[in-house]
Amino acid sequence: MSCLFCRMASGEIKPNTVLETPDVLAFHDINPEAPVHVLVIPKAHIANVGSAGPEDVELLGKVLVACRHVAEQTGIDQSGFRVVLNTGGDAGQSVGHLHAHVLGGRVLAWPPG
Ligand code: 5GP
Ligand code: ZN
Numbered sequence: 001m002s003c004l005f006c007r008m009a010s011g012e013i014k015p016n017t018v019l020e021t022p023d024v025l026a027f028h029d030i031n032p033e034a035p036v037h038v039l040v041i042p043k044a045h046i047a048n049v050g051s052a053g054p055e056d057v058e059l060l061g062k063v064l065v066a067c068r069h070v071a072e073q074t075g076i077d078q079s080g081f082r083v084v085l086n087t088g089g090d091a092g093q094s095v096g097h098l099h100a101h102v103l104g105g106r107v108l109a110w111p112p113g
Contacts, residue, residue, distance in 0.1 A: 005097035009043035018073060023059060024066045026102075035105025036074045036081070040066045046098040048087040067102050076104030084112075 007013045008025060015027035018038050029037040042059045046052055052060060064083070071077040081104030086093040 003045060003097050004095055005039075005041050005099060006045050009041060018070055019066060021062070021066065023062050026066055026070045029101070033101075034103040034108065036076050036103065038070045038074065038102045040070060040100040040102060042098060047096050048093060048098050049085050050087050052098070063098075063100055067100050070102045071104065074102075074104070076102075079104060080108075082108050 004013070008015050008027065015025075017025065017027045019026040019040075023043055024040060025043055026038050026040045029039050040063050042056075042063055044059060046056055046059070067083050068077070071081045081102055084101040084103065085098070086101070
């Protein structure tokens with residue numbers, strides 16, 4: 001299995017896990033861009049939002065609800081946080097398995113770079 005995040009979802013590689021459900025895994029980003037920077041992935045492989053279809057609707061909903069729970073667990077739900085899904089080259093997607101970045105713990109600039 002070559003996909004890095006599939007290997008984490010299967011337990012072959014153990015990330016620094018924040019939250020796990022039967023369908024979703026959340027773990028700390030290895031190179032945090034904010035005091036809180038957690039990645040939330042569906043365990044099933046979806047490349048990115050650009051390849052998501054009607055069959056993925058329920059799973060993507062679970063990813064977003066997991067982002068909320070991550071924000072609560074990491075204490076950024078009241079101060080505010082950002083959920084980012086980089087999709088494709090111009091957005092800087094570097095891992096080809098859909099992942100939501102949950103960022104917070106400081107004031108986040110807008111627009112992003
Ligand atoms: P992207 O650039 O695709 O939106 O985000 C990929 C993210 O995955 C980056 O923020 C990067 O730091 C993170 N990442 C890459 N490899 C690993 C890893 O092996 N472990 C963890 N925890 N994060 C990783
Ligand atoms: Zn994958």
